[in-house]
Amino acid sequence: VYISYMCEHFKTLKNFSYPFVVDCANGAAGVVIETLIKELQLKAHILFKEPDGNFPNHSPDPTEVENLKPLQDFLKENGNCHLGFAFDGDADRLVVLSQNHIFCGDELCYLFAKNINNPRVLGEVKCSKNLFDEVSKFGTIFMGKTGHSNIKQMMREKNIDLAAEVSGHIFFKDKYFGYDDGIYALFRTLELAYKGYDLESMINSLPKLYATPEIKIAVEEKFKFILVNEFKKAIEKGALKDVKSLCEIDGVRIDFGYGWALLRASNTSPFLIMRFEARSEEEVKNLKNMVNSLFEDINKKFMLRGL
Structure with a gap:
C-alpha cells in the first residue's frame, strides 16, 4: 500500500x-x-x-x-x-x-x-x-x-x-x-x-551564519531541569552582557542580536544540550566561552549546596 x-x-x-x-x-x-x-x-x-x-x-x-x-x-x-x-x-x-x-x-x-x-x-x-x-x-x-x-x-x-x-x-x-x-x-x-x-x-544566498552541533553535557537526570532553571535565573539577574531577549519555550534560548545560545534539558536522556550560532566563527567561540563559564559557575555552586 x-x-x-x-x-x-x-x-x-x-x-x-x-x-x-x-x-x-x-x-x-x-x-x-x-x-x-x-x-x-x-x-x-x-x-x-x-x-x-x-x-x-x-x-x-x-x-x-x-x-x-x-x-x-x-x-x-x-x-x-x-x-x-x-x-x-x-x-x-x-x-x-x-x-x-x-x-x-x-x-x-x-x-x-x-x-x-x-x-x-x-x-x-x-x-x-x-x-x-x-x-x-x-x-x-x-x-x-x-x-x-x-x-x-x-x-x-x-x-x-x-x-x-x-x-x-x-x-x-x-x-x-x-x-x-x-x-x-x-x-x-x-x-x-x-x-x-x-x-x-x-x-x-542566505546570510552566512556559523553554528555548532549539539553539545551534550552529562548530568544526573534529577538535576537537569533544576540546572536550566538556575541558569535562566542568573541571566534574568544580568549575569550575561548584551542579552536582547530570552525565549523560554524549551529551556533558554538567549538572543544577543549578533547570535544566539541555547541551553535545554534533553527530553530522553540525562544530558543538557547547548547550541550556538552567530555571524562569525569568532563570535560563536565568544558566545560559547561566555555561556560555558556561567554554566560552570552555576554548576559548581549548585553542587556545593549539596542539592
Missing part, C-alpha cells in the same frame, strides 16, 4: 533522469527504497540496502559527519551525481548532501517551505535564525519545543503545514499526513530538483 501510494503521489517524477545516491545505512529504508526507485524508473545508486541490525558499514546516524563518508566518497568519484541522501535506522530522519554542502533539517525545511504557498512552518528551538527570518518573509513561522510529541501537538494547535528538527526529522502536513517520514522527504527533495530549484545556491 505504501509503495502504491508513493508511486501515485510522485508520478510526475517517473523517468526523471536526475542521478542521485542513497545510503540506507542497513536500516529500514532498504525494505522499500529500491522498489520505489525501480517503479518510478529513477536514476539512483543505492548503498547498504540490506537491513542488518548490526549496522556493519557505519552507525545509522546521518547527523554524524563520519557516517556520511560513503556518500561523500561516491559523490566525489561520480561527478555527474547531484545529490546524496542519508537515512537513520528507522528512516524517519533524512540528511541531504550535494557535492559541496550538507543540508541540515532546518535548511531542508526552508527549501521545502519555498515550494508551499503561504506556508505555516514550525521550527524547534535549535533551528537556525535564518529559518525563522527567511520564512517570515513569505509565510508564517513559529518556534517550538524539540521532540516528536511536542511538534505533533503544536502542528495540530497551529495548523502547521511543515515542521522540522535540525536532526533531520521533517514533518509534512502539506500533501501528507503530518509525520516524519524520511523516504517521503527524499521524494519531496527530488520534486524540488525536478522543478528546477538549485538547492545549494538557495542556501548559499
Whole structure:
C-alpha cells in the first residue's frame, strides 16, 4: 500500500533522469527504497540496502559527519551525481548532501517551505535564525519545543503545514499526513530538483551564519531541569552582557542580536544540550566561552549546596 501510494503521489517524477545516491545505512529504508526507485524508473545508486541490525558499514546516524563518508566518497568519484541522501535506522530522519554542502533539517525545511504557498512552518528551538527570518518573509513561522510529541501537538494547535528538527526529522502536513517520514522527504527533495530549484545556491544566498552541533553535557537526570532553571535565573539577574531577549519555550534560548545560545534539558536522556550560532566563527567561540563559564559557575555552586 505504501509503495502504491508513493508511486501515485510522485508520478510526475517517473523517468526523471536526475542521478542521485542513497545510503540506507542497513536500516529500514532498504525494505522499500529500491522498489520505489525501480517503479518510478529513477536514476539512483543505492548503498547498504540490506537491513542488518548490526549496522556493519557505519552507525545509522546521518547527523554524524563520519557516517556520511560513503556518500561523500561516491559523490566525489561520480561527478555527474547531484545529490546524496542519508537515512537513520528507522528512516524517519533524512540528511541531504550535494557535492559541496550538507543540508541540515532546518535548511531542508526552508527549501521545502519555498515550494508551499503561504506556508505555516514550525521550527524547534535549535533551528537556525535564518529559518525563522527567511520564512517570515513569505509565510508564517513559529518556534517550538524539540521532540516528536511536542511538534505533533503544536502542528495540530497551529495548523502547521511543515515542521522540522535540525536532526533531520521533517514533518509534512502539506500533501501528507503530518509525520516524519524520511523516504517521503527524499521524494519531496527530488520534486524540488525536478522543478528546477538549485538547492545549494538557495542556501548559499542566505546570510552566512556559523553554528555548532549539539553539545551534550552529562548530568544526573534529577538535576537537569533544576540546572536550566538556575541558569535562566542568573541571566534574568544580568549575569550575561548584551542579552536582547530570552525565549523560554524549551529551556533558554538567549538572543544577543549578533547570535544566539541555547541551553535545554534533553527530553530522553540525562544530558543538557547547548547550541550556538552567530555571524562569525569568532563570535560563536565568544558566545560559547561566555555561556560555558556561567554554566560552570552555576554548576559548581549548585553542587556545593549539596542539592
